[in-house]
Amino acid sequence: MIFVTRKEHFNAAHKLYNPNWSKEKNEEVFGPCANENWHGHNFELIVTVKGTPDPDTGFVIDLKVLGKLIKSSIVDRLDHKNINLDVDFMKDKLASCEILVMEIWKILEKELAAQNSRAKLHRIKLVETPKNYVEYFG
Amino acid sequence: MIFVTRKEHFNAAHKLYNPNWSKEKNEEVFGPCANENWHGHNFELIVTVKGTPDPDTGFVIDLKVLGKLIKSSIVDRLDHKNINLDVDFMKDKLASCEILVMEIWKILEKELAAQNSRAKLHRIKLVETPKNYVEYFG
Amino acid sequence: MIFVTRKEHFNAAHKLYNPNWSKEKNEEVFGPCANENWHGHNFELIVTVKGTPDPDTGFVIDLKVLGKLIKSSIVDRLDHKNINLDVDFMKDKLASCEILVMEIWKILEKELAAQNSRAKLHRIKLVETPKNYVEYFG
Amino acid sequence: MIFVTRKEHFNAAHKLYNPNWSKEKNEEVFGPCANENWHGHNFELIVTVKGTPDPDTGFVIDLKVLGKLIKSSIVDRLDHKNINLDVDFMKDKLASCEILVMEIWKILEKELAAQNSRAKLHRIKLVETPKNYVEYFG
Amino acid sequence: MIFVTRKEHFNAAHKLYNPNWSKEKNEEVFGPCANENWHGHNFELIVTVKGTPDPDTGFVIDLKVLGKLIKSSIVDRLDHKNINLDVDFMKDKLASCEILVMEIWKILEKELAAQNSRAKLHRIKLVETPKNYVEYFG
Amino acid sequence: MIFVTRKEHFNAAHKLYNPNWSKEKNEEVFGPCANENWHGHNFELIVTVKGTPDPDTGFVIDLKVLGKLIKSSIVDRLDHKNINLDVDFMKDKLASCEILVMEIWKILEKELAAQNSRAKLHRIKLVETPKNYVEYFG
Numbered sequence: 001m002i003f004v005t006r007k008e009h010f011n012a013a014h015k016l017y018n019p020n021w022s023k024e025k026n027e028e029v030f031g032p033c034a035n036e037n038w039h040g041h042n043f044e045l046i047v048t049v050k051g052t053p054d055p056d057t058g059f060v061i062d063l064k065v066l067g068k069l070i071k072s073s074i075v076d077r078l079d080h081k082n083i084n085l086d087v088d089f090m091k092d093k094l095a096s097c098e099i100l101v102m103e104i105w106k107i108l109e110k111e112l113a114a115q116n117s118r119a120k121l122h123r124i125k126l127v128e129t130p131k132n133y134v135e136y137f138g
Numbered sequence: 139m140i141f142v143t144r145k146e147h148f149n150a151a152h153k154l155y156n157p158n159w160s161k162e163k164n165e166e167v168f169g170p171c172a173n174e175n176w177h178g179h180n181f182e183l184i185v186t187v188k189g190t191p192d193p194d195t196g197f198v199i200d201l202k203v204l205g206k207l208i209k210s211s212i213v214d215r216l217d218h219k220n221i222n223l224d225v226d227f228m229k230d231k232l233a234s235c236e237i238l239v240m241e242i243w244k245i246l247e248k249e250l251a252a253q254n255s256r257a258k259l260h261r262i263k264l265v266e267t268p269k270n271y272v273e274y275f276g
Numbered sequence: 277m278i279f280v281t282r283k284e285h286f287n288a289a290h291k292l293y294n295p296n297w298s299k300e301k302n303e304e305v306f307g308p309c310a311n312e313n314w315h316g317h318n319f320e321l322i323v324t325v326k327g328t329p330d331p332d333t334g335f336v337i338d339l340k341v342l343g344k345l346i347k348s349s350i351v352d353r354l355d356h357k358n359i360n361l362d363v364d365f366m367k368d369k370l371a372s373c374e375i376l377v378m379e380i381w382k383i384l385e386k387e388l389a390a391q392n393s394r395a396k397l398h399r400i401k402l403v404e405t406p407k408n409y410v411e412y413f414g
Numbered sequence: 415m416i417f418v419t420r421k422e423h424f425n426a427a428h429k430l431y432n433p434n435w436s437k438e439k440n441e442e443v444f445g446p447c448a449n450e451n452w453h454g455h456n457f458e459l460i461v462t463v464k465g466t467p468d469p470d471t472g473f474v475i476d477l478k479v480l481g482k483l484i485k486s487s488i489v490d491r492l493d494h495k496n497i498n499l500d501v502d503f504m505k506d507k508l509a510s511c512e513i514l515v516m517e518i519w520k521i522l523e524k525e526l527a528a529q530n531s532r533a534k535l536h537r538i539k540l541v542e543t544p545k546n547y548v549e550y551f552g
Numbered sequence: 553m554i555f556v557t558r559k560e561h562f563n564a565a566h567k568l569y570n571p572n573w574s575k576e577k578n579e580e581v582f583g584p585c586a587n588e589n590w591h592g593h594n595f596e597l598i599v600t601v602k603g604t605p606d607p608d609t610g611f612v613i614d615l616k617v618l619g620k621l622i623k624s625s626i627v628d629r630l631d632h633k634n635i636n637l638d639v640d641f642m643k644d645k646l647a648s649c650e651i652l653v654m655e656i657w658k659i660l661e662k663e664l665a666a667q668n669s670r671a672k673l674h675r676i677k678l679v680e681t682p683k684n685y686v687e688y689f690g
Numbered sequence: 691m692i693f694v695t696r697k698e699h700f701n702a703a704h705k706l707y708n709p710n711w712s713k714e715k716n717e718e719v720f721g722p723c724a725n726e727n728w729h730g731h732n733f734e735l736i737v738t739v740k741g742t743p744d745p746d747t748g749f750v751i752d753l754k755v756l757g758k759l760i761k762s763s764i765v766d767r768l769d770h771k772n773i774n775l776d777v778d779f780m781k782d783k784l785a786s787c788e789i790l791v792m793e794i795w796k797i798l799e800k801e802l803a804a805q806n807s808r809a810k811l812h813r814i815k816l817v818e819t820p821k822n823y824v825e826y827f828g
Binding site: 139144191194198202 | 706708710711719720721783784785786788789791792820821822823824825826827
Binding site: 568572581582583648651653654683684686689 | 695696698743746747750753
């Protein structure tokens with residue numbers, strides 16, 4: 001079993017905001033992350049798949065194919081967007097990295113299955129700032 | 139003459155948008171950077187000052203003092219904010235890095251002068267993405 | 277289960293030195309790391325916790341809370357210190373990264389338990405130089 | 415159990431090329447990576463071993479010893495070389511990172527065993543570009 | 553005057569080899585860099601231009617335009633190539649970074665002039681390894 | 691004129707301490723950097739030289755030669771040392787980066803001159819932490 005990883009980037013705006021709470025409660029819990037007019041990040045999306053290498057190519061997956069899949073199914077829907085307002089698969093969800101990473105997993109797992117890829121999704125890692133990142137293994 | 143540099147960070151939302159233009163013209167010129175609902179970045183703000191070391195301390199400037207000055211006069215006004223909407227010194231200005239870096243220069247130059255610091259401002263560098271940055275030398 | 281990671285930094289001096297050995301034996305085994313007058317590093321302390329997101333906040337743990345916990349219980353006791361001489365929890369222990377990382381684990385595990393956090397400690401990673409790091413999973 | 419990691423580097427040329435295929439088929443499958451006249455990379459080789467610390471040294475393994483082992487058994491055979499043409503242990507194999515990382519594992523596992531090291535090989539990670547890396551756990 | 557910088561990447565093979573010298577002399581002078589069968593690098597190409605911001609856009613140059621220019625005129629001719637064999641503008645030249653950076657300057661200066669860009673070329677920086685880079689200011 | 695840069699590393703302990711001042715005054719001015727028992731850093735030493743490429747080699751300077759010169763004349767005297775106690779050229783000087791970088795300049799300038807190198811020293815950059823660095827141009 002070999003683990004193969006691809007990094008992609010996107011820039012997006014968001015705020016941490018629970019619509020069931022008052023503005024004051026949101027500011028108390030989320031602090032500056034609740035700023036009404038949004039803030040944003042350069043997100044680094046790091047996708048790891050696993051599998052055995054194809055004997056003809058030496059590839060678990062062609063990394064250019066994986067890169068395109070990540071771009072078309074995830075990055076193009078998040079890049080230069082507002083995660084709370086513009087992203088269909090985040091509608092009515094809290095725009096935290098923890099939730100985002102689980103939603104990204106669901107989409108990519110389905111995409112890989114649809115391609116009958118020999119690679120299985122192993123990990124989604126999402127880097128929000130140089131100090132903070134989250135990981136999900138399904 | 140010694141050059142001394144301090145890096146600080148802030149996360150902010152913005153959009154590139156000329157209010158004298160139609161929405162279509164903005165999208166044509168600025169592309170996804172004009173996204174109505176904003177996008178954002180982890181900005182890296184890198185400030186270089188120059189001067190001769192104080193013979194008693196070996197310092198051109200105490201870097202903790204410089205760090206606090208950058209934080210109180212710049213970072214606290216930009217971090218977790220919307221550059222177009224929330225930042226007084228960017229009011230009615232295009233929220234591009236080129237404009238931002240010139241406005242940051244004006245503020246920091248005044249602050250250093252007010253402190254009678256032996257350090258003179260040399261360069262403001264603003265990193266917007268891993269691929270793009272701007273610099274201003276006054 | 278989501279894994280959430282926070283990075284913090286500290287600068288410290290240490291030497292690798294076994295007090296049961298002669299100076300010559302220490303130099304033979306530890307080489308320049310045994311330098312009598314110490315050497316030092318910029319240590320990067322990377323803490324991963326795991327848990328399920330709180331449905332109200334989308335957080336496994338508030339990363340600002342985790343950052344403060346790491347700072348108050350670990351970084352403040354190590355930063356700008358001598359690990360062999362100044363750090364109570366390293367008293368009479370070898371000041372290697374392997375030992376340090378296990379001691380940090382004990383403290384942080386207790387702190388998280390004391391807070392009834394939904395996050396459980398998963399990994400302590402300690403980066404000593406750009407080429408060397410250690411990890412501990414309890 | 416402590417995990418200890420060492421990073422080393424090498425610069426090498428290679429091409430992705432299946433000798434059982436026509437030139438056209440190779441270009442179709444591997445694209446620019448099949449360029450007849452080679453291309454190359456700065457590879458980052460990251461080796462993790464695991465074990466319990468020696469009570470006399472606090473070491474799972476002396477990282478200088480591990481570094482020398484990686485250099486003499488792997489890096490010296492790959493650095494400033496052509497992976498397809500110059501590297502004995504890659505003879506008649508596809509020069510993909512997936513294959514390379516498995517061959518490196520075999521060599522390092524044997525070397526550690528020959529030294530009766532208390533450290534056991536845990537992971538080989540090979541970074542080919544800032545966007546792509548592979549990992550192997552045996 | 554604002555300085556604006558764009559980073560692009562390419563992976564290439566090369567060797568340092570003076571055709572007027574014997575194989576032995578080349579190996580003596582260039583060491584492993586003269587390896588007959590080539591070696592390679594992940595090159596980072598960092599281009600800085602300077603100018604005054606356009607009052608309508610806040611741009612010295614649209615960085616997406618600059619990125620495309622660098623890609624079409626430089627990166628596409630170097631990426632996944634052999635610098636000694638495949639690159640027309642390096643024909644009969646020593647494939648050192650010093651020579652390469654001067655040739656890249658000539659091409660990009662002409663391209664910017666052809667576009668009547670308000671941006672003037674300021675610096676070409678070429679990073680060959682994590683330890684080595686060269687710069688040229690024309 | 692081409693500018694060529696080489697990065698080297700060293701790990702060292704130091705404290706900021708003016709022997710003409712009381713312990714209290716030192717702590718007041720230098721804060722935790724005055725810690726009696728030292729602290730330390732991973733220093734990154736970045737040396738830039740300038741000159742015209744040799745027509746036979748394409749080199750301003752052989753970077754392996756420059757690397758060895760930096761190692762033998764600077765790094766070997768600082769690595770795994772205490773800057774205040776162990777380093778002859780820092781005797782009776784304040785161990786700040788500003789002073790250190792000027793002393794390194796003096797030594798490297800003399801060494802390059804002694805070698806009749808076509809390269810002239812251009813800049814010494816010393817990175818002390820991820821947030822702080824100093825530069826000296828002679």
